[in-house]
Amino acid sequence: MKVDQKGHTVTIKDTQGDFNDFVEKVTQQFKTFEKHNVIIDLSADKNVSENDLKAFLPLVKIQKKAKKSFVIVASDLDFNSVSDKLTVVPSLLEAHDIIEMEEIERDLGF
Template identity: 75%
Template sequence: MKVDQKGHTITIKDTQDDFTSFLMKVTHQYKTYEKHNIIIDLLHDKGLTVNDVKLFLPLSKQHKKAKKSFIVVVSDLDYNAVPDKLTVVPSLLEAHDIIEMEEIERDLGF
């Protein structure tokens, strides 16, 4: 697991290709990251299903209640099958753009 911080955003990258242990690490270390926007980088995990990605839903809901962004980056996925409460995008650039937009919306009071 690799963690990079850039401003108010933390990018957490799975480096071991073991999705289950990565999910457990992120969940157990969540308190460390809860004050930042979070990007979960799963670009190198091949063969992930929508059900795998849905396992991040509880963390996403908790994080969004705290008025922070939580975005999962996955390539090769049926994005229409992902629940609306979970933000999933195909690139890191798009994840950063969404965080920037959500920050502006929060500043404006939406």
């Protein structure tokens, strides 16, 4: 697991290739990230399914309550079949754009 922090955003990348182990590590260490916007980068893992991403739902709820963003980067998915409770995008650039838009919305009171 690789963690990069830039400003108010933390990007967490799976470096092991074991999805379940990665989710467990992120969940265990989440207290250290909860004051930041979080990007989960799964772009290197081609075997991730829409169903696998549901493992992040408890963390998404925590982030929404804290008024922070939680975005998952995954390629090779049918984005229309992903739960609307999850924000999933195909690239890191789009993840940063989504966070920026959500920050603006929060600043405006939406």
